Amino acid sequence: MRTYEIFLKRDGQEEYRHAGSIDAPDDELALLLARENYLRRAEGDLLWMVDRAHLLIGDRDFVAPNSDKPHRDNDGLLVAAHRKSQREST
């Protein structure tokens, strides 16, 4: 028995989304079980499945350094403050 992760996508611009998981002995039955458990009302137009053992996982520690990179954002506040002070001084 293998565990598969299920991703569904609707047509259009939406990305694939994780829907859940399912146990199945092989790929063929995994697809069938996924359709009957996660797509009974056509909740997606496309289905991706991946054996959990094949998932590549970047965990929180791996991702963490990028949660502290404020120089990659620009909220525009500096320019706004400068313009405001210019307006008020004229």
Next chain:
Amino acid sequence: MGRTWSSMDDFETFLDDGGMVEVDDDMPDEYRAAVFRFIELHANSELMGGLTERDWIPMTPGLRHKMAVLAKTQDEIGHGHLLYMVAADLGVKTRREMLEDLFAGRSRFHNVFHYPARTWGDQVAICLLVDGAAVPSQKAVYKDCSYGPYKRILKRIIAEEGFHLRLGEERVLRIAEGTDAQRAMFQQSIDDWWWPALRLFGPDSKPNDRLARWRLKSEKNEVMRAGWVQKFVPMLHGYGFTVPDPGLTHDPETDVWTCGPIDWEPLKKTMAMDGPDTARRIAEASAAWDSTRWVRDALDATPAGAVA
């Protein structure tokens, strides 16, 4: 891998700040055990409910409703499937261990699945009153649920339970417009199912309820129960049926209906696996489990790495 917390206080502060727990987190053992028990009970109940639903497929009147019962049965079994996956990922028991415990009578399922459905009227009452209690209960868990995998699966389950509830409302309309014999049958079903469905919410919540503390429940049992009474008493009265509660009161000023004293003994009996239909239900489920052993054996025998 996941996050760790140095103490329960630390963990509870994380929850108080709206934190969501994920499966790879090193959650406290008590929290893991409580979440697991809660989801296992839910999964067992979906499965036992689905098996009763299945019994009624051949007896459901009319093609439209028969097809709806087929869909509802598939939904309930599907919900069991999804929930057993989420529960198994907590690493307390495997899915097969959960099923074996259920069919051996070692683990619990909700009180309403310990009673026999004798007539079509009973099925209508279940679809209205039991699903009508399950939906607000599940919504209250979903609303602020701290365990991410359960919350995400609940969203799907609640949407489908909504179909069942609307099906129940449609069935009630049909039976209310039926013959005198049909109306009498349904009145009997209300009399039999009113209290079990009401007791599904459980006794009043305790102030130190850990499930509330850990954001698995976001509403008190008594509040949900009162909302249920307020919804279904006027609906059933409106169709000309009565509710079997001599202590039921109505406040004309606020238009609020309040139920009388509740006898909790039947709930205790079902939780002790001693309800009116407990033995038969478990025996049937267990027999189905045994008779399908060959399927599991065939699946287990599939060589690893087999590709479609």
